[in-house]
Each structure stands twice: as structure tokens, then as C-alpha cells.
Amino acid sequence: MTYQPDSLLFDESLHNVVLRPIGQFLHDYMRLMCVSGVVQTTLFLFLQSMSNNGVGIYQMIKGYIQLWSFPSSRSLNIQNLFLPKREKSNKEAQTFKCSASEALAVLPILAHFIQEVILRTGVCIEECKALLAVSDVLDILHSTSHGCNIEILAMKIDQVFDQFEKCDWKNYLHSKFHWLLHMPSHISKFSFLISCWVHERKHRIIKRYSEGIQNTLKFERSVLVQVVSHDLALLLEEDYFGMHARLKKKCKSSKKVLDFFKTVWNEGIDSCYMCTCAHLEPAGLANKRDVVLLKSKDRVGEVWLFAEINKECVALISFWSFLEKKATHSIWNMQEQPELVHTAEIMCPLTYRKLEDGKAIVLLPLECR
DSSP states (O other): OOOOTTOGGGOGGGBTTTBOHHHHOOOOHHHHHHSSSHHHHHHHHHHHHHHHTTOOHHHHHHHHHTTEEOOTTOOOOGGGGGSHHHHHHHHHHTSOOOOHHHHHHHHHHHHHHIIIIIHHHTSSHHHHHHHHHHHHHHHHHHTGGGOOOHHHHHHHHHHHHHHHHHTTOGGGOOHHHHHHTTHHHHHHHHSSOOOOHHHHHHHHHHHHHHTTOOOGGGHHHHHHHHHHHHHHHHHTSTTTTOOSOEESSOEEOOHHHHHHHHHHOSSOOSOEEEESEEEOSSSOEEETTOEEEETTSSOEEEEEEEEEETTEEEEEEEEOEEEEEOSSEEEEEOOOOEEEEEGGGEEEEEOEEEOGGGEEEEEOOGGGO
16 A cells, blocks of 8 residues: 555544444455456356356357346346357356346346256256355345345355365465455444445446547546536436335326326326336336336236326236245246236336246245245
8 A cells, every 4th residue: 555644544533433444344245246256257167067068058048048038127138148259258268258237137047047957967066056056145145135144154155165176166266255255254243235336337327428539638527527417417306316116207197097097096186197117115126017026025016007196106017926936936827917006015126937828937036035
């Protein structure tokens, strides 16, 4: 560290009062797992092992992912991660090249694919267990806001190292695997984990404006002006920092929608707005045609409409009927049973896959398993 006399860390009046650099240090689990991290390394080794056993795993996974429907807010072409050119690129880089959000989206589907398909073939059993252990660790770390069993997390982390030894992958254990060992103590000390998912998303704003600038003489100033203007425009939006359920943008309702609410609303309608997207409570987005889980954790359905009636945010959801629950997913019968619910009752959108006979598989978040 370079000495800076005006730096906060060297201000003696703050020592032992505000700043405790060692005691306040916390590893960012997002970078640990999903930015050239544990997930990318394990994915590469798993795919390489499958390919070495004569399995066309890239093409197989690409076709399998195309069967799944993601929440609209995650508009990622995940299947493109498994194109032939990406396989070649990954081999040259000796890692699985993907962004943090792509890793977060693809890993649950791969874990499901391993459990339902690959393990039954008996190919690369230990390698499959290694990737499943990493998937479990990421699920636990990503769900600490809902509570965390530290003993289970420590057990899963030990399992990751055990499986790497069984697979003879010890030479691929880089520094971020060591960070894993600190996560249980972080949670024990702070009770929650701070991550940089939001900060990573800010990079997209900078790239959005910087890539089109041709005048490099004033490049930095031009980017700064555009980014600051963008943020100021966002701050002018109504309820930008709100944590309550609300429409993303209030749009005038169509006559058809207004007539519908006049027939089902118990009171007179003073105002009626609609939107294809809504903010959830306390955070998150859901869109029209998304399949969502309610906070009661026992109801799943497809969103048909978001609306605000007399300043009350509601959603018209076609609920499905429950059939069966497995370890990481549940099976539902898709049917049209529309019902109005408060948008605040929605917990999150889900990833799902349609089956035959009007059924669907829904991947469940960790706190609902």
C-alpha cells in the first residue's frame, strides 16, 4: 500500500473508532464464485472431463438449455456459451469464459441436467459431484439474506475440496478457492454477505456510452458527462429508491383492461394504469408471461397482467396446480385459473421447462427446497 498522508486509513483519529481494516474485511462472494472464479474453473474441468470420455457435452447442453424459459429480466443467450467456437476458446484459455450473471443463470440448469441425465449414465461420477458441490455452495452464498446454516456451508466447501482431490484437479486450485474457507467465518461474524452484483451491472452503463465515442481527445470527460447525465435522469424517476411493489412505468390502460377491472373491482375506479413489468417487494422485477412464485411458497403461476388500480398494485396470474415436489424442483400442471393478487405477494420469477401433457418443471430457489 502506498502511503498517502491524507488517506482515511492513515488518519489516526479514526483508528479503533471507525476504521478497523482487518476486522472489517469481507470477501466478495460474487467475484469469488462467478468472476474468473470457482464456478468457471469447475465448469471447464467438468466439460473437459466429459469431452475426454467421448461425450459431445457442449452440443448436448446447448440443446438442453433451449428447452428452458428464463425470466424476461434475464435476457441472456445462455445457449451461445456452448457453441463450438466457445469450446475451442475455453480450451485455449483453460477456463469456462462467461460473465457473472451468465454463470448464475446457467449453473442451476446444469445441476439439474447432471442429476436427471448424466448421473444415470455412470459417466464421470466424481466430476459430476464436484460441479454439484460448487452449485450448492453458490446457492447457499446467494441465499444468505434468507438465513444460512453455517455448518452446512462448511460441509459443502469441504466437499468441493474433497471432490477436486478425487478428480485429480488439485493443480487448478487457485487463490479464490482459498477464499472459500473464509466464508463461514464471514457469515458467523457479520450475519450476511455483501456482494458486488449491482456494481458489476454499472459497467454496462459505462460501456453503453463509451463504445460509441470517437473523439478520444476528450474521451474521459465525454464518458463522465454521459454517465452522470444517465444517473441524474434515473434519480428523477418516481420512487426510484422505493422497496414497495409498483409498476415499472405507468401506462394508460386499454379500454379492454379498464372494462375488465370495472367488472371485478369492488369499489369505484378513480385511476387505472398498466405495465408489462413491475418492481417486486422488497426487490426484483417480474414481467408479463413470467412464471412466478408467491411468498406463501405453495403457489406458482403465469403473469398475465400488471396494473395499478386506485394506487393499489395488483397482478392477474393464471395459477397452476401442484403435482409433485423433488429435491431441487417441482412439477406443476399448467392450466388457466386466473386470479387477482397483490403484486407484493410475488416472491420472484422462476426458470421453468414445459413437458408433455400440459405439465411443467419449475426450478426452486434454495429457500423453498
